[in-house]
Amino acid sequence: MLRAKKKLWSPFSKRLLPTRTISSTTCGFLQNQQQHLSNSQRHSSFPFFSYNNNKIQTSSSSGFSSRFLFFSGKSFCSAQSSEKTNLRCWNCNAEPQNAPFLVCESCTTIQPVDHSVDYFQIFGLENKYEMEEDHNLEVKYKNWQKKLHPDLVHSKPEKEREFAAEQSARVIDAYRTLNNALSRAIYILKLEGVNVNEEETVSEPELLAEIMEIREAVEEAPDYQALKEIQSLVQEKLQNWSDYFASALRGHKFEEAKNCIRRMTYYDRVNEEIVKRL
Ligand SMILES: [Zn+2]
Incomplete structure (x- = not known):
């Protein structure tokens, strides 16, 4: 495995990484591997790598599909929906008590989807790429599903059943999007009005060669431990590009940000392959 690891840490990585992260990733990576690993395990924004948490890992494995985002593209900077004076429950006409107004607090009726409420607002989070350690995203997500799940309204009128299906699907999408660093990066750029063409590839021979080397190492990995070691290398790369994206x-350097996303996409895909084999 050590041989495979050395192979992965070819000079390619030096040239591919952003300048400011080179020192932390090329010199002494092997010595500090444990430290890096524990750092990243603590980094709750990276579900792919929280491999001790099966639940999160499962949900993130479908993260790619969640990038096909459903929102209208109209003002995302608008005030929370409940602050709109004319917003009332369609069933009992009560005014919203809290934002966002997905469920009426008075009669527990599920409300229609309001696309001006963005994914961060759904979970009461600041519109920010780097999420706080105590964001409690999973807890908040589960709380919404307890209120919005279509099973809860199976005996209700069709109108509310439709709202439940739509709200529930949107909350799932919001959770998956924010829970994965790459899809969150793409989403937050969309909120800034910058679209990322996910089909656009990087025509950089070094990166492509490096990815090929990693894929080969994954295929040749003899056991679980070997895969975990490769995964921690990929995780390191993703983290570096993620930090660079945040910066x-x-x-507001959106071209640079898009460039980071393209690179993150490669490492994210390789990681998905590793996750499948683990
Ligand atoms: Zn109501």
């Missing part, structure tokens, strides 16, 4: 986003 580009803060500086």
Whole structure:
């Protein structure tokens, strides 16, 4: 395995990584591997790599589909829906008590989808790429599903059953999108009005060669432990590009941000392959 690892850490990586992360990823990676690993395990925004948590891992494995986002593209900076003065429950006419208004607090009736409420607002989170450690996304997601699940309204009128199906699907989509660093990056750029063409590839021979090497190592990995070691390398790469993306986003350097996303996509896909084999 050590041989495979050394192979992965070819000089390619030096040239491919953003300048500011080179020191932490090329020098002494092997020595600090344990530290890196534990750092990333703590990083709750990276579901793919929280391999101790089967639930999160399962949900993230379908993260790619969640990138096909369903929203109208109209103002995402608008105030939360409940602040709109004319918003009332379609069933009992009560005014919303809380934002966002997905369920009426008075009569528990599920409301129609309001596309001006973005995914961050659904979970009461700040519109920010880097999520706080205590974001409790999974807990909030489950709480919504307890209120919105279509099974809860199977005996209700068709109108509410439709709202339940739509709200529930949107909350699932919101959860999967925000729970994965790559899909969250793509989404937050969309909120900024920047679309990422996911078919657009990187025509950089070094990156492609590196990805091929990683894929080969994955195929040749003799056991679980070997795969985990490769995964931690991929995780490191993803984290570096994710940090670089966050920095580009803060500086409104959207082309740079898109470039980071394209690179993250390669590592994310390789990681999906690893997850399948684990
Ligand atoms: Zn109501």
